[in-house]
Amino acid sequence: MVVKAEIHCHIEGAASPALVEAQAKKYGVDVSAIIRDGSYVWSDFTSFLRCYDVASMLFRTEEDYALLAETYLSELAAQGTIYSEFFISTDHAVNAGLTPAAYISGLAEGMRRAREGTGIESRMIATGLRHEGPEGVERAARYIAANPHPLVTGFGMAGDERMHEPRDFAKAFDIARDAGLAITVHAGELVGAESVREALDHLVPARIGHGVRAIEDPALVERLAAEGIVLEVCPGSNIALSVYPSYAEHPLPRLRAAGVKVTLSSDDPPFFHTSLAQEYETARTHFGMDDAALLEMTRNSVEAAFVDDATRAALLARLG
Numbered sequence: 001m002v003v004k005a006e007i008h009c010h011i012e013g014a015a016s017p018a019l020v021e022a023q024a025k026k027y028g029v030d031v032s033a034i035i036r037d038g039s040y041v042w043s044d045f046t047s048f049l050r051c052y053d054v055a056s057m058l059f060r061t062e063e064d065y066a067l068l069a070e071t072y073l074s075e076l077a078a079q080g081t082i083y084s085e086f087f088i089s090t091d092h093a094v095n096a097g098l099t100p101a102a103y104i105s106g107l108a109e110g111m112r113r114a115r116e117g118t119g120i121e122s123r124m125i126a127t128g129l130r131h132e133g134p135e136g137v138e139r140a141a142r143y144i145a146a147n148p149h150p151l152v153t154g155f156g157m158a159g160d161e162r163m164h165e166p167r168d169f170a171k172a173f174d175i176a177r178d179a180g181l182a183i184t185v186h187a188g189e190l191v192g193a194e195s196v197r198e199a200l201d202h203l204v205p206a207r208i209g210h211g212v213r214a215i216e217d218p219a220l221v222e223r224l225a226a227e228g229i230v231l232e233v234c235p236g237s238n239i240a241l242s243v244y245p246s247y248a249e250h251p252l253p254r255l256r257a258a259g260v261k262v263t264l265s266s267d268d269p270p271f272f273h274t275s276l277a278q279e280y281e282t283a284r285t286h287f288g289m290d291d292a293a294l295l296e297m298t299r300n301s302v303e304a305a306f307v308d309d310a311t312r313a314a315l316l317a318r319l320g
C-alpha cells in the first residue's frame, strides 16, 4: 500500500452521513432533507454548501468535534495515511453554538486520540468563508492571530469563489501572515485562471486549494511551476461538482507534466463519494500514475505541509 498524506480536507466535510445521522438522533433533529438512503442530497455547489452547513450544525460540543476528528483521522490512518491537514471554520462552530476555543480544543483532543491510536500526525488550518465577505474573514483571522494554538499552523479561505475579489481579503491574510501562520487559499475551482493569479498577487499563498483551472492560462502554469506554488488537487471533488465533465478532461496530468507541484486530497470525502484512498486509486487508473508517481504526491504533500522542520523530517523518514 502506498503511504499517503493529504493537505486539503474540511473537517465538517469529513463527517459521514452515518455520523451525522447519529448526531441528529442524539439532538432530536430531522435530517431527512439532507440525507437520503445514507447519502447526502445536493445538486450543485450552492446546494452542496447548504447541505454541508446543515450537517455541521449537528456538531455542538467539544466532545462532538473530538469524535469527528478522531473518527476521520483514524479512518485515514487505516488507509495508510501518515499525515492530514484539515480546514477548520470558527464560523461553523459559532453557528452551532460552540465557542471557537471549545471547537479547537475538541478537535485537538480528537487529533491526540487518533495519533495515540494510529500514529497519524495532523494539523489544522483556520479558515474564513469567502461568501461571508471581508469582515467575516478578517474576524476569523483576528481570532486565530489573537488565540494561537500549536496545532493550528495555517490560515486559508474556503467558500464561494464566485463572490468578492481576492484583493478584498488582503487585510485578513496580512493579519494571519503577521501572526506566523502559513497561507493557502481556495482559487481556480469555480472560477478560472484570473482568480488564481489575483489570489497569488494579493494574498501571497504558499499553496492554492484546487488551482486546477490555472490550466486555462499557460503563462500562469509557468508561473506556478517557477514559484513552486503547490496545488492541493482534489480530483473526485472536481468531478462531483462538475468542474470537469470526466477524469479524461482533468488537468492534473498536464499540470504535473508542466512542472507544477501537485498533491492529492479528498476535500469533503463523503459528500463527494470519495476517500483519500479512492483519490490515489483514481490517479492510478485515470491518470496512469504508478506507485512511484503516487509516492511523489505524498512527498509533495509532506514537503508542503504546514509543520515544523523536525515533524517534516520525521514524516519524510516514514515514506520509505
Ligand SMILES: Nc1ncnc2[nH]cnc12
Pocket (backbone or CB within 6 Å): 010, 013, 158, 159, 160, 161, 186, 189, 237, 267, 268
Ligand atoms: N470544494 C470547496 N470549495 C470551496 N469551499 C468549500 N468548503 C467545503 N468544500 C469546499
Ligand SMILES: [Zn+2]
Pocket (backbone or CB within 6 Å): 008, 010, 158, 186, 209, 267
Ligand atoms: Zn476545499
